[in-house]
Amino acid sequence: MTAPTHHYAPAPHSYVSPIPVRRAHLGDALASEWTKIRSVRSTMWTLGVMILLMLGIGLGVAAIASASNAPMGEESALGFGFFGMLPASICVITLGVLTIASEYGTGMIRTTLTACPSRSRVLTAKAIVFFLLVFTVTTVFATLVAVAQVAMVDAREPTGAEWLRATVGAGAYLALLGLLSLALGTLIRHSAGAITVMIGLLLLPLVAALFMFSEALRSVQEALFTYAIPSQMIALYSERPPFGDSGPAGWEPLLIVAGVTAAALAGAYALLNSKDV
Amino acid sequence: MIEAVGLTKRYGAKTAVYNLSFQVRPGVVTGFLGPNGSGKSTTMRMILGLDRPSAGHVTIGGHPFRQLPNAPRQVGALLDAKAVHGGRSARSHLLSLAQLAGIPAQRVDEVLGVVGLQDVAKRRSKGFSLGMGQRLGIAAALLGDPQVLLFDEPVNGLDPEGILWVRNLMKKLASEGRTVFVSSHLMSEMALTADHLIVIGRGQLLADMSVTDFISANSADFARVRTPQTEPAQREKLTAALMEAGGQVLSEPDGALRVTGLALPRISDLAHDADVRLWELSPHQASLEEAYMRMTQNAVDYRSTEDQLAHLQAPQQPGQPGYGMPPQQQPMAPEAPQQGWYAPPPPGQNPYAGAPQAPTAPSPYAAPQPAAPSDTPKDAR
Numbered sequence: 001m002t003a004p005t006h007h008y009a010p011a012p013h014s015y016v017s018p019i020p021v022r023r024a025h026l027g028d029a030l031a032s033e034w035t036k037i038r039s040v041r042s043t044m045w046t047l048g049v050m051i052l053l054m055l056g057i058g059l060g061v062a063a064i065a066s067a068s069n070a071p072m073g074e075e076s077a078l079g080f081g082f083f084g085m086l087p088a089s090i091c092v093i094t095l096g097v098l099t100i101a102s103e104y105g106t107g108m109i110r111t112t113l114t115a116c117p118s119r120s121r122v123l124t125a126k127a128i129v130f131f132l133l134v135f136t137v138t139t140v141f142a143t144l145v146a147v148a149q150v151a152m153v154d155a156r157e158p159t160g161a162e163w164l165r166a167t168v169g170a171g172a173y174l175a176l177l178g179l180l181s182l183a184l185g186t187l188i189r190h191s192a193g194a195i196t197v198m199i200g201l202l203l204l205p206l207v208a209a210l211f212m213f214s215e216a217l218r219s220v221q222e223a224l225f226t227y228a229i230p231s232q233m234i235a236l237y238s239e240r241p242p243f244g245d246s247g248p249a250g251w252e253p254l255l256i257v258a259g260v261t262a263a264a265l266a267g268a269y270a271l272l273n274s275k276d277v
Numbered sequence: 278m279i280e281a282v283g284l285t286k287r288y289g290a291k292t293a294v295y296n297l298s299f300q301v302r303p304g305v306v307t308g309f310l311g312p313n314g315s316g317k318s319t320t321m322r323m324i325l326g327l328d329r330p331s332a333g334h335v336t337i338g339g340h341p342f343r344q345l346p347n348a349p350r351q352v353g354a355l356l357d358a359k360a361v362h363g364g365r366s367a368r369s370h371l372l373s374l375a376q377l378a379g380i381p382a383q384r385v386d387e388v389l390g391v392v393g394l395q396d397v398a399k400r401r402s403k404g405f406s407l408g409m410g411q412r413l414g415i416a417a418a419l420l421g422d423p424q425v426l427l428f429d430e431p432v433n434g435l436d437p438e439g440i441l442w443v444r445n446l447m448k449k450l451a452s453e454g455r456t457v458f459v460s461s462h463l464m465s466e467m468a469l470t471a472d473h474l475i476v477i478g479r480g481q482l483l484a485d486m487s488v489t490d491f492i493s494a495n496s497a498d499f500a501r502v503r504t505p506q507t508e509p510a511q512r513e514k515l516t517a518a519l520m521e522a523g524g525q526v527l528s529e530p531d532g533a534l535r536v537t538g539l540a541l542p543r544i545s546d547l548a549h550d551a552d553v554r555l556w557e558l559s560p561h562q563a564s565l566e567e568a569y570m571r572m573t574q575n576a577v578d579y580r581s582t583e584d585q586l587a588h589l590q591a592p593q594q595p596g597q598p599g600y601g602m603p604p605q606q607q608p609m610a611p612e613a614p615q616q617g618w619y620a621p622p623p624p625g626q627n628p629y630a631g632a633p634q635a636p637t638a639p640s641p642y643a644a645p646q647p648a649a650p651s652d653t654p655k656d657a658r
Contacts, residue, residue, distance in 0.1 A: 017423070108361055113327060276329060
């Protein structure tokens, strides 16, 4: 060995934590998101208001209908569930947006993504926890309201499929709408902005269609009436398209909202993974 | 070990960080210094994989942060004390982070104790003071008991007791063999906490050296000499004697003399030989804060010159070739007052060193030009 030997100062002993190291997985992220969603008041407020609206409006409408004694014809009493579902969707939208956008608003998202560099895992955990929470709560209360309405109003006995759609179907529809809001919150990263966009998406098509008197816009008006979110909610309760001859009915609105939500979520994943936070 | 190579971040036309290369070693506290807006936080975000570098790369222990196995157990960070959901209690906040990283829940109570927030753990963090927020952020960084720690302005908003606590905590963490990277815009704080300094200005590396090296390289020692104010002739006599002996003499606004290049005993001997009485003969060391200010200030000036030119020249050059010229000289003008009496000249490039040769050299009998301000108050009187 003729080469001069270099003496490097020994590297300082690097620190080893006594806490056992365990690879974190999606289950950990789910536990974390569950802690997050239940430890803020906005969750209690939005879900609390939603429950009050569903119960109050659902039971109120049923009480008025049973008092009026008007003939129900072919309709079952389950259709009254729609009136509670529409305002409930506004609460779900708010909660869905806040679930992710509040992290951007406060800067918490940086802390979160430092604790878990896998951004997809964070978004997946948020989506699952939010979906299951909203689906459970809305299904439970939609079922309660549906049972009460059928018991109070004198109308045709609903079929099994109608029962399923008015309970699990309604819960899934609201939860998917909330998931769409969550995806939009991820894309827009701003609570107020995303909530405004979602409320607009919910109500504006119907309002715009109301004022399309021109014959030239007839086709646009029909499309808006058929595919506006409130119309889809009504369609969920009926076997046949509620407006006109064509359009979704039965389980089809659920498929439509699922498709739109999937597309928005795909965009949210792509953006979250590529953009700086 | 954090290693950045050619790290660059551009936001549109603005370059926040440019070609930054440095290493942060374990076992010492490394201070990350720079004025506000110099790119410290951007660099920290890039280290943590939150922002994607426009060019270059940065690794922690050889891996980019997002590819690190068990990242939260290897790296802990305090980026922004306010980066918590205000509606969540301190404990819930930390619990959610611990769960996310697969850290046992009892660790949450441990770190709450370490930062002294155990009594307010159940309170919503919205009501926390900035200091409490900093403590909560430090608790989050310590949660995974990591090998590498990043703190962005950790002493912001802390009271003196809290500052001392953070200082000791950083040193303790480093002594355990961890890599500790602390950003600050306060040189005085870093001089006390850090062993090694990385200084940036306008997103570019200005210095990467140990604190002791930084001090010796950037502090200019001088002696302050004061002669009886009642006898200005004595002052001029002494100035001549000192300059003859090879010293550089500058006049301070209040009439004192700032002497460099001569040891204190020699000044005393010269004064004695010239038969001049001294009212003051005191050693002075320029503060590190001044050295740092000058270093970063120059960087800012240098950069803004370039920007201005690039900005103005592109559209104007074809028609008006002379238009680009004035800005070239413009930045030189404000530099003169910056080399003022209170900031020592940079070592090795003392602009006053050549003063005796310059045409406006202070001859012993002509009052040195910069002394003018000292006359004004007298006249005003």
